[in-house]
Amino acid sequence: MSTVAGSFTLEELAGDYVIDTGHSEIGFEARHAMVTKVRGTFDDFEGRGHFDPNDLSATWLEVVIRTDSVNTRNTDRDQHLRSPDFFDTANHPEMRFRSTEITKVDDQHWKVTGDLTIRGVTKPVTFDVEWTGAVVDPWGNVRVGLEGHAEVNRRDWGLEWNMPLDKGGLLVSEKVKLNFDVAAIRQGESRQSG
Secondary structure (H helix, E strand, C coil), X not given: CCEECCCEECHHHCEEEEECHHXXXXXXXXXXXXXXXXXXXXXXXXXXXXXXXXXXXXXXXXXXXXXXXXXXXXXXXXHHHHCCCCCCCCCCCEEEEEEEEEEECCCCEEEEEEEEEECCEEEXXXXXXXXXXXXXXXXXXXXXXXXXXXXXXXXXXXXXXXXXXXXXXXXXXXXXXXXEEXXXXXXXXXXXXX
């Protein structure tokens, strides 16, 4: 039978899940001045989903991110990202992802396609997703790990601000890599604190 990280069959992992935000990260990276990468995270988010390996049409994932929680470890840059030039957090306090199709590549790798909404604009995005493990934690919870990434053009969501460089090129790349590394806990297990 197929296993994830050698410990569970996919069938044994069926159920409803909630992202453990204390042990998860959602972030992005973009080129700055064409020579370096700026990396950031969103520190306030929540997510949930349902996994049915025997009926992928019933499998889904939904994530809600508070845009004002953007964190690139630079106060001025973070304030600019919150402004109308980028996320416009006063008018668009949340961004959302809701899966529309999940396909299996192999037992460890999946394609998750869904609708990503930023600044009131919704566009499809496909993430390459990898199961990184599944365990029963010390508190009796079934816990799974997932990593994923996708590349998008931020202009598709109206994030168009930029500045030209003297020798050609742009200050901020239009292509942005979206990343996540999450732990999710199956609901209905033992719920002791940890």
